[in-house]
Amino acid sequence: AQSVSQHNHHVILSEAASLELGCNYSYGGTVNLFWYVQYPGQHLQLLLKYFSGDPLVKGIKGFEAEFIKSKFSFNLRKPSVQWSDTAEYFCAVKDTDKLIFGTGTRLQVFP
Amino acid sequence: EAQVTQNPRYLITVTGKKLTVTCSQNMNHEYMSWYRQDPGLGLRQIYYSMNVEVTDKGDVPEGYKVSRKEKRNFPLILESPSPNQTSLYFCASSLSVTDYTDTQYFGPGTRLTVL
Numbered sequence: 001a002q003s004v005s006q007h008n009h010h011v012i013l014s015e016a017a018s019l020e021l022g023c024n025y026s027y028g029g030t031v032n033l034f035w036y037v038q039y040p041g042q043h044l045q046l047l048l049k050y051f052s053g054d055p056l057v058k059g060i061k062g063f064e065a066e067f068i069k070s071k072f073s074f075n076l077r078k079p080s081v082q083w084s085d086t087a088e089y090f091c092a093v094k095d096t097d098k099l100i101f102g103t104g105t106r107l108q109v110f111p
Numbered sequence: 112e113a114q115v116t117q118n119p120r121y122l123i124t125v126t127g128k129k130l131t132v133t134c135s136q137n138m139n140h141e142y143m144s145w146y147r148q149d150p151g152l153g154l155r156q157i158y159y160s161m162n163v164e165v166t167d168k169g170d171v172p173e174g175y176k177v178s179r180k181e182k183r184n185f186p187l188i189l190e191s192p193s194p195n196q197t198s199l200y201f202c203a204s205s206l207s208v209t210d211y212t213d214t215q216y217f218g219p220g221t222r223l224t225v226l
Contacts, residue, residue, distance in 0.1 A: 009151075034214070043201065044154075044217040090153060097161065098144065098169065099215060103153040 002095040006102035021076040023091030032094035033074040039087045081109050113138045115218035123224045132187045134202030142205045143185040147198040192225040
């Protein structure tokens, strides 16, 4: 079965810094990949998703992710973070009939 | 408004007292799922349902039951809750999980504490 690794458990940044959160999945073939965000006290919301085509995927709120098949990676990026990006970020991969989630990365952005 | 609703949002109970967390979606989705979220473990799937009267175990089904008598509702039942079921629970739905372009929509979460 698929698995997902998020190696950054806790990231602390100042506003305007650039962000890159790592995500690796376990095996290749056709993959459907997602990034979800969970703001404090809220439910998960979809940031972006990749199914096929252009490996650079643009999502909401200025986020983007790049699918690199050779590296089994789907890293999330944002050129300049804001305080309001403080949240927990989850990478997920679809595996037959469910989503497999990573353990999450907690991002704290300080003004 | 398209949404997934869960009730209650917060619940404190005692060991052994049966409880039900309701989940309802108004998007006519076929697929529904329950997850629990624990610090450092991410989200883990408890049970899922591909359609009415079709349910299957996820990764952590022990101690939970579900039913899917109607398309819109997918309640999670804890027959005899224990402290290790203290967690944040999310219900999710999607149109059809077999459609590779499909996206899951999540409910607001239910924070359960079992004393």
